[in-house]
Amino acid sequence: MVDPCLAHEGQHVWSTERKKKMTLKVKNLVGGYSSIPVLKDISFEVPGSSLVGLIGLNGAGKSTTINHIIGLLRPMKGSITLNGVSLQQDAAQYKKMIAYIPEIPVLYEELTLKEHIELTMMAYQLDKEQAWQKAERFLKVFRLDNKLDWFPINFSKGMKQKVMIVCALLPKVDLLLVDEPFLGLDPLATRDLLNLLDKEKQAGTAILMSTHVLSTAQEVCDSFVMIDEGQLLASGTLSDLQEQSHKPDASLSEIYLDMTDK
C-alpha cells in the first residue's frame, strides 16, 4: 500500500488529514518526583504544524513537564495523550510518535557518531538508505560529516548537542520535544537548528520547545505555554497574551515578568 505521505527531498510531507489529527493534549496534569507534586493541574495542547514555546524561569517545571510527556515520570493525576493515545494505553505506539532533544546531551561513551546514528535507525526501525540520506544532510548542516568515527569524548558540549539533534530529527515523528536548545549552541548552530525545526513544523510535526531565552522564543514560536512554580500562568499566541495582560505592545519577556510578579 502506498504511504499517504509524499516523499519530498527525503522529507515526508504529511497529508492534511493526518496533520489535523496530530495533537499533544496535556489535561489537568499533576506530577513530579516521588510524592512531591511539582506540576499543579497543568493543561495545554500542542497541535500539529506548530511550534509552541514552554516558557518559565529556572525551576518553573519545564523539564518536569517534558519528562512526563516522554514517560520518564508518571502523572499523579490527569492525562497526556498524543493523537488520542496515552503511554499507558500503548507504550510502543506512543514512543514511536515522539523524539526528544534533551537539555544535557546523553551519549554512549563507547559508541562513535556513526554508531549513534545506526542505533537511532534501529530503535525507530528506519529504512537505512533513506535514513542515511537524511543523516548526511543534517551532518553537513552541523559540520559533523567528517567526524563519523569520533567518540563522544572528542566532542565539545555543543557538538554533543548537535549529535542529539541529528539523531532526534532522523525519524519522522508526530511530536518533537526540545528542551532548552540555545544554551550550548553557537549562533550559527542556533540558526541552523531553527531552520530545521521550521522545516519539521511545515511538514506537520507538533513541536514543544522549552526555553527561557524569551527574545528568541517570541521570534520563532507560534504560541506559548507560560508556567511558574509548577502552575500554568497563561497560554496562547503573543496577541492572546498581550490581550490577557492588557498590554497590547508588550514583549513576551515583559508579559512573563509581569505575570510572575503578580
Ligand SMILES: Nc1ncnc2c1ncn2[C@@H]1O[C@H](COP(=O)(O)OP(=O)(O)OP(=O)(O)O)[C@@H](O)[C@H]1O
Ligand atoms: N529529580 C528531581 N527530584 C526532585 N525534585 C526535582 C528533581 N528535578 C527537579 N526537581 C524540582 O522540580 C522543580 C522544577 O524543576 P524543573 O527541572 O522542571 O525546572 P525547569 O523549569 O526545567 O528549570 P531550568 O530552567 O532551571 O532547567 C524544581 O523545584 C526542582 O527543584
